[in-house]
Amino acid sequence: MAIPGRQSAASAExxxxxxxxxxxxxxxxxxxxxRVLLRVASVACGVQFGWALQLSLLTPYVQELxxxxxxxSLVWLCGPLSGLLVQPFVGHMSDRCASSLGRRxxxxxxGALSIAFSVLLIGYSADIGRILGDRGGGETRYGAxxxxxxxxxxxxxxxxxxxxxxxxxxxxxxxxxxRRTRVANAYFSLFMxxxxxxxxATGSFSHWYSIFPFNVTSACSINCANLKSAFLLxxxxxxxTTCISVSSAKEIPLSSANKVMTSVEDSTAQxxxxxxxxxxxxxxxxxxxxxxxxxxxxATALTWLGWFPFTLFDTDWMGREIYKGDPDEGxxxxxxxxxxxxxxxxxxxxxxxxxxxxxxxxxxxxAGLIWGISNIIMFFCFLAMLIIxxxxxxxxxxxxxxxxxxxxxxxxxxxxxxxxxLSVTYTIPYAMISARIEPLGLGQGLSxxxxxxxxxxxxxxxxxxxxPLDQLFGGSNSPAFAVGAIAAFASGLVAxxxxxxxxxxxxxxxxxxxxxxxxxx
Numbered sequence: 106m107a108i109p110g111r112q113s114a115a116s117a118e119x120x121x122x123x124x125x126x127x128x129x130x131x132x133x134x135x136x137x138x139x140r141v142l143l144r145v146a147s148v149a150c151g152v153q154f155g156w157a158l159q160l161s162l163l164t165p166y167v168q169e170l171x172x173x174x175x176x177x178s179l180v181w182l183c184g185p186l187s188g189l190l191v192q193p194f195v196g197h198m199s200d201r202c203a204s205s206l207g208r209r210x211x212x213x214x215x216g217a218l219s220i221a222f223s224v225l226l227i228g229y230s231a232d233i234g235r236i237l238g239d240r241g242g243g244e245t246r247y248g249a250x251x252x253x254x255x256x257x258x259x260x261x262x263x264x265x266x267x268x269x270x271x272x273x274x275x276x277x278x279x280x281x282x283x284r285r286t287r288v289a290n291a292y293f294s295l296f297m298x299x300x301x302x303x304x305x306a307t308g309s310f311s312h313w314y315s316i317f318p319f320n321v322t323s324a325c326s327i328n329c330a331n332l333k334s335a336f337l338l339x340x341x342x343x344x345x346t347t348c349i350s351v352s353s354a355k356e357i358p359l360s361s362a363n364k365v366m367t368s369v370e371d372s373t374a375q376x377x378x379x380x381x382x383x384x385x386x387x388x389x390x391x392x393x394x395x396x397x398x399x400x401x402x403x404a405t406a407l408t409w410l411g412w413f414p415f416t417l418f419d420t421d422w423m424g425r426e427i428y429k430g431d432p433d434e435g436x437x438x439x440x441x442x443x444x445x446x447x448x449x450x451x452x453x454x455x456x457x458x459x460x461x462x463x464x465x466x467x468x469x470x471x472a473g474l475i476w477g478i479s480n481i482i483m484f485f486c487f488l489a490m491l492i493i494x495x496x497x498x499x500x501x502x503x504x505x506x507x508x509x510x511x512x513x514x515x516x517x518x519x520x521x522x523x524x525x526x527l528s529v530t531y532t533i534p535y536a537m538i539s540a541r542i543e544p545l546g547l548g549q550g551l552s553x554x555x556x557x558x559x560x561x562x563x564x565x566x567x568x569x570x571x572x573p574l575d576q577l578f579g580g581s582n583s584p585a586f587a588v589g590a591i592a593a594f595a596s597g598l599v600a601x602x603x604x605x606x607x608x609x610x611x612x613x614x615x616x617x618x619x620x621x622x623x624x625x626x
Contacts, residue, residue, distance in 0.1 A: 137278045137355075142289045144353035145275060148213060149296035150303070151343035152267050155224050157304025157453070158335050159260065161420045161446040163227070165439070166332060168421075168432035170231070170253065171245030180257065181417055182568040186561075191265045196557075199270045207356025209274035216266030217347040219259055221340045226256030228333035235324035249324075267347075269557065274354055276539045287464045287472075287536045294460040294531040296346075298524075301453030303342070307335045309446035311439075328439055394555075398541045400603035402559040404476065405534045407596030410563035411483055412530065414585035417567065419520070420445030422582045426494045427508050427516055437506055444513065448520030455524030456531070463532055473604030476533045479526035480597030486519050486526075487590035493519075494583050537604075563592075 167180050195212055202208040231239075234249025275289035307313075313334035314321050320330040320337075394402075423445030424430045430438025466475050493515055502508055538556045567585065 136280075136282075139288065139292075141353055141355075142275060142278060142285075143292050145278065145350050146271070146289065146292040146296050147346045147353075148217070148267065148271055148343075148350035149293050149346075150300040151217070151339070151346035152220065152264060153297040153300025154304040154307075154342050155220055155260070155336070155339040156264065157301045157449065158224075158308050158332070158339060160416050161305055161308040161442070161449055162332050162335070163257070164417060164421050165424065165432055165442050166329070167250070167253065169328065170234075170250050171247075172250065180254065182565060186565065191262050195266050196269050196273065199273060206351075207274075207354065209270040209277070210351045210354060210356060212270040213267050213274070213351055214347065216263045216268075216270070217343055219263030219266060221263075221343055223256045223259035223263055224336040224339050227253055227260065228336035230256060231324045231329050232322055235322075239324065265557070271350065272535055272539075274356070277356070278354070284464070284468075286539055287467060287532070290532045290536045290539075291460050291464050293535075294463070294528050295457055297531055298453045298457030298460055298528065300342075301456060302450055304335075304339070305446045305450035305453060307338060309443045309450060311443055395541065397604065398538065400599065401534060401537045401541065402556065404596050404599045404603065405538075405556060405559040406563050407592050407599060408480055408483075408530055408534070409560050410566065411480070411487070411589040411591075411593030411596060412527075413564050413567040414582070414589040415487070415523070418582040418585060419449060422490070422494070422586075423448065423516060426581060426583075427497055427512055429497070429502065429506070429508070444517075445520070448517045451517060451521040452524040452527065455521055456528040457524075459525045459528035460532065463528060467533070471604075472533050472537060473600050476529055476604070477597045477599075477601030479529040480593050480600060483523065483526045483593035484590050484597065486523050487586050487593060489515070489519050490586050491583055491590070494581065494586075 163180075172180065195216075199208050199212050202211060204211045206214075226233075230249045230252040231246065233252045234246045237248030237252075239246040239248045272290070272293060275293060276286055279285040279289050311327075311331060314327050314330035317330070317334040317337065320333045321327065322330075325333060420442045424432075424438040424441030428437050428441030428444070430436070430441050432438050463475070493512060497508060497512055500509065500512070534556060542555070567588075570588075
């Protein structure tokens with residue numbers, strides 16, 4: 106327990122770092138138009154296009170490569186492990202970057218190039234695996250799996266490197282105008298919805314191999330060729346949106362004098378070990394977070410604990426439990442996967458419409474209440490999925506093997522409704538954390554890194570636990586969805602009770618005063 110009136114050297118150093126970051130920040134730019142914010146946020150469309158393909162196609166694809174269902178979720182573990190370090194590190198570096206391009210744009214460009222390379226690596230993993238010695242014929246393709254894992258790791262690194270600085274750039278451009286910050290994040294969510302729509306529509310189309318016939322090879326079947334073709338389209342869209350985004354932002358780079366001052370102070374205060382200083386700064390900064398910030402982080406962690414079982418197994422659930430297919434047998438399972446991609450496309454349409462009206466809803470009812478209600482809706486949707494799984498298990502399908510149309514329609518309706526709470530998840534936590542950390546003097550890049558910790562930790566829990574849990578209960582996805590439903594309900598209660606508008610206003614005022622005391626120390 107800390108003794109009042111006595112502070113350790115480490116505490117003083119952390120406070121000095123907070124104050125120094127505030128001084129190093131470039132002067133606030135002039136007020137930018139919403140059109141500029143819209144163009145800057147457009148990179149989210151290209152990034153999310155690939156993410157949509159990743160969500161809809163890659164879990165079935167890794168099972169085709171020979172990874173059993175109970176271990177398929179472990180493949181996704183490399184994502185949160187990289188995000189646990191990459192996102193905070195990139196946020197930290199982008200806050201201090203003195204490039205002539207600005208603080209955020211070099212990372213957005215580098216992240217986009219990493220994504221482009223990684224999706225090509227994933228798409229051609231089967232072909233590269235054949236070169237490395239894979240035989241195919243139903244055997245586990247270890248070469249392809251190795252290449253796939255490397256590509257998957259780089260893909261998540263690229264996603265974190267691009268999205269975090271882009272959100273921080275939007276926060277930089279909106280300054281202390283919290284309403285415009287919500288609008289900017291709504292634009293970001295809108296482009297994510299557009300990317301989802303395009304990505305899921307691309308994933309649901311089963312004849313890309315006929316448009317790009319050169320992708321069909323001895324190692325890459327029709328389903329593999331469709332995936333490869335979709336990722337080629339992703340590279341084109343990503344490069345286009347990245348160019349639009351970075352050319353629209355007018356950043357004011359840190360001055361060379363500030364860069365020198367930073368280097369001198371860092372070398373003195375951090376003992377010439379930037380990585381250790383960064384880790385200390387990240388976790389040391391958490392000591393100064395106020396209660397409203399912690400409530401946002403807790404609600405975010407519980408929200409993503411609810412979302413990740415769905416994002417990992419949505420199309421697999423449709424193919425395995427609704428269409429009763431098997432990844433090894435192919436046709437019925439792939440039909441279900443494509444139907445799941447259609448459901449996710451409908452989900453993204455609702456996500457886009459919700460993003461347009463979300464800012465007005467937050468002003469009228471309060472962001473905490475909207476967030477809480479959306480998570481309660483998540484709870485009921487996941488509960489309905491459990492009911493549909495139970496019904497499908499006990500229904501005898503007709504001779505053609507197709508499920509009753511009522512079950513398919515019900516599943517698609519659930520996918521569609523979930524678009525509204527997903528829009529809230531993509532928008533409100535980022536706007537809240539930006540507004541509530543800003544008075545403490547932390548950089549926006551570092552604040553996005555702190556929020557990312559609340560996202561990747563639940564993903565690690567789900568990645569490690571969902572596969573064995575599902576296998577324990579017979580190999581279905583229902584146990585993971587049950588955990589997601591409980592987490593969604595808990596996060597809804599935290600958002601409603603822990604983030605009331607009046608309480609947030611009072612605590613934000615306290616945060617401002619505390620931040621001023623830290624900066625004055």
